Amino acid sequence: MCGIVGYIGDKDINSVLMASLWRLEYRGYDSSGVASVMDGDLDVRKMEGRLMNLQEILADKPLSGNIGIGHTRWATHGEPSDQNAHPQVGCKNKIAVVHNGIVENYYSLKEGLLKRNHFFKSNTDTEVIAHLIEENYENDLKESVLKTVSQLKGSYAIAVISTEEPDKIVVYKYGSPLIVGIGKKENLIASDIPALLDHTKDIIIMNDGELGIISKNKVEFFDHEGKKIAKEKKKIKWDAESLEKGDFPHYMLKEIHEQSDVIKRNIKLKIKKNEFDFGENFNFSPKELANLSHIIIQACGTSWHAGYIGKYLFETFARIHTEIDISSEFRYRNPVMDGEPMVMAITQSGETADTLAGLREAKAKFLKILSLVNVHNSTIARESDSTIYLDAGPEIGVASTKAFTSQIFQLYLLSLYLAKLKWTLDDSEIRKKIENIKKLPKKIDKILAKENEIKEIAKKFKDAKDFMFIGRGINYPTALEGALKLKEISYIHATGYPAGEMKHGPIALISEGSPVVAIATKSSVYDKMLSNIEELKSRKAKVIVVGTEGDKIIKELGSDAIYIPECEENLSPILVSIPLQLFAYYIAVLNGRDVDRPRNLAKSVTVE
Ligand code: F6R
Numbered sequence: 001m002c003g004i005v006g007y008i009g010d011k012d013i014n015s016v017l018m019a020s021l022w023r024l025e026y027r028g029y030d031s032s033g034v035a036s037v038m039d040g041d042l043d044v045r046k047m048e049g050r051l052m053n054l055q056e057i058l059a060d061k062p063l064s065g066n067i068g069i070g071h072t073r074w075a076t077h078g079e080p081s082d083q084n085a086h087p088q089v090g091c092k093n094k095i096a097v098v099h100n101g102i103v104e105n106y107y108s109l110k111e112g113l114l115k116r117n118h119f120f121k122s123n124t125d126t127e128v129i130a131h132l133i134e135e136n137y138e139n140d141l142k143e144s145v146l147k148t149v150s151q152l153k154g155s156y157a158i159a160v161i162s163t164e165e166p167d168k169i170v171v172y173k174y175g176s177p178l179i180v181g182i183g184k185k186e187n188l189i190a191s192d193i194p195a196l197l198d199h200t201k202d203i204i205i206m207n208d209g210e211l212g213i214i215s216k217n218k219v220e221f222f223d224h225e226g227k228k229i230a231k232e233k234k235k236i237k238w239d240a241e242s243l244e245k246g247d248f249p250h251y252m253l254k255e256i257h258e259q260s261d262v263i264k265r266n267i268k269l270k271i272k273k274n275e276f277d278f279g280e281n282f283n284f285s286p287k288e289l290a291n292l293s294h295i296i297i298q299a300c301g302t303s304w305h306a307g308y309i310g311k312y313l314f315e316t317f318a319r320i321h322t323e324i325d326i327s328s329e330f331r332y333r334n335p336v337m338d339g340e341p342m343v344m345a346i347t348q349s350g351e352t353a354d355t356l357a358g359l360r361e362a363k364a365k366f367l368k369i370l371s372l373v374n375v376h377n378s379t380i381a382r383e384s385d386s387t388i389y390l391d392a393g394p395e396i397g398v399a400s401t402k403a404f405t406s407q408i409f410q411l412y413l414l415s416l417y418l419a420k421l422k423w424t425l426d427d428s429e430i431r432k433k434i435e436n437i438k439k440l441p442k443k444i445d446k447i448l449a450k451e452n453e454i455k456e457i458a459k460k461f462k463d464a465k466d467f468m469f470i471g472r473g474i475n476y477p478t479a480l481e482g483a484l485k486l487k488e489i490s491y492i493h494a495t496g497y498p499a500g501e502m503k504h505g506p507i508a509l510i511s512e513g514s515p516v517v518a519i520a521t522k523s524s525v526y527d528k529m530l531s532n533i534e535e536l537k538s539r540k541a542k543v544i545v546v547g548t549e550g551d552k553i554i555k556e557l558g559s560d561a562i563y564i565p566e567c568e569e570n571l572s573p574i575l576v577s578i579p580l581q582l583f584a585y586y587i588a589v590l591n592g593r594d595v596d597r598p599r600n601l602a603k604s605v606t607v608e
Pocket of ligand 1: 301302346401
């Protein structure tokens with residue numbers, strides 16, 4: 001949510017800042033801006049709307065200098081507008097600030113500043129930071145930033161430049177992510193790794209309460225009291241190529257198509273001679289895991305849907321009681337956590353504020369924390385006792401696709417491992433399941449080859465106003481995910497329901513032509529699903545059935561059928577999700593939506 005970048009070095013400031021902002025556009029895209037210092041003056045360009053608007057202004061009126069900061073915004077305080085775009089500057093036009101996060105006490109701070117004759121040009125919380133730094137400035141930018149952050153409540157990652165000290169960017173992190181990229185005779189800062197990858201793979205991850213002074217030839221770090229601290233450099237594993245769209249029109253489509261490779265890679269990394277290897281960051285002992293009394297999974301959105309599937313897997317295979325909670329509810333409901341539970345955070349970004357808050361809540365109660373995370377070294381990965389990485393590669397499309405199927409993969413594998421430790425499945429059963437996993441990539445390819453068929457079905461339904469997605473058992477959460485995918489990128493209303501629940505209310509919504517997507521693959525609940533579909537058909541609904549290859553009944557029952565290859569019931573959410581992703585994608589594209597940047601959303605939700 002909001003992306004901040006900064007650069008100091010000899011390259012063209014406009015192209016470096018713009019390229020970095022494009023890489024972070026997924027974090028927010030309602031306005032953007034950049035600022036530089038040159039010959040004692042602050043130069044700012046900012047614009048409402050997509051990054052392209054800013055790029056056009058810069059083409060016309062480029063910045064000069066070799067130090068600059070930039071921002072791409074997801075509005076929290078103040079509507080998207082030129083004035084509310086960052087950077088925000090103080091009254092004297094000497095300080096410019098970009099900010100990711102929220103200043104919770106901004107009303108009272110602003111009141112004080114107004115009384116002291118500061119004048120405000122925006123409705124943002126960020127502008128108070130610029131005024132405070134200006135007010136606190138006594139010939140030392142570092143000290144004035146430290147004094148200012150001691151006055152702030154909330155979460156913030158900020159980057160500050162000043163005409164008074166034009167050779168440095170001062171950054172401070174508290175609650176929102178901030179990474180420093182170390183180059184040769186150049187250094188960078190950014191909210192996330194993709195913005196740095198074109199320049200360097202050497203990074204330093206800042207922790208809460210740390211300040212950095214970024215100069216051309218050195219970077220220095222200090223704690224919140226201003227004492228110098230040493231920080232460790234890390235190497236990024238991703239390469240810049242993996243951030244490109246290639247020949248695909250959208251990141252989302254590219255990422256849907258990557259799913260077979262993601263599963264292949266995970267099989268190679270995590271299954272070794274029928275043993276499980278969850279990587280070097282997974283460090284719970286077999287004994288600890290075998291003694292777990294229960295598991296509490298907390299996550300948001302798509303990751304929550306994966307967690308819901310995890311509940312079925314842990315309970316079915318390992319017979320471990322598992323709770324699933326939405327993070328923003330979990331952290332405020334004071335859950336009972338007696339016994340020896342493990343709290344699990346599932347997150348693509350590793351930065352989701354609600355999931356992080358849930359994790360911290362559990363940590364405060366001294367519970368074991370395992371996280372499933374895609375982004376290496378992200379805050380949630382660092383704060384967990386153990387982490388299993390999704391190894392899905394960078395996910396740029398705002399709608400999560402490959403991270404979701406990888407999350408299900410990890411949960412499936414982990415449930416087998418727990419089953420082994422708890423002796424709830426014998427070795428031959430586990431081996432059989434591993435063989436089933438190994439067949440997944442080919443099956444995924446087979447589904448992807450049906451892309452055009454799915455597009456044709458999407459054409460028939462593109463003008464529908466309301467969709468229902470239904471499933472049972474382990475594919476009930478898959479139905480929830482199908483509905484979320486459709487609504488978030490097409491803006492068409494869609495709701496997921498357990499099929500058996502329809503007659504308890506939602507079936508009242510069904511009338512002639514109502515579109516319903518029903519998941520009726522061959523499974524323990526197949527017959528029940530058929531009955532539910534019959535009930536819908538009698539009310540003249542148009543049912544699109546996702547079923548198993550060779551099943552002629554569903555073809556007769558539904559108005560359209562999408563077939564997936566036969567597979568084990570507990571692995572089927574991975575396969576079923578793919579046609580649902582493609583269906584949502586094509587409905588959105590056919591409606592002219594910006595699928596990679598849906599309105600009002602951002603990929604990394606770093607505010608509560
Ligand atoms: C939906 C989507 C969101 C995220 C949610 C959690 O396609 O992407 O619902 O799943 O915001 O994000 P992470 O997984 O990064 O914690």
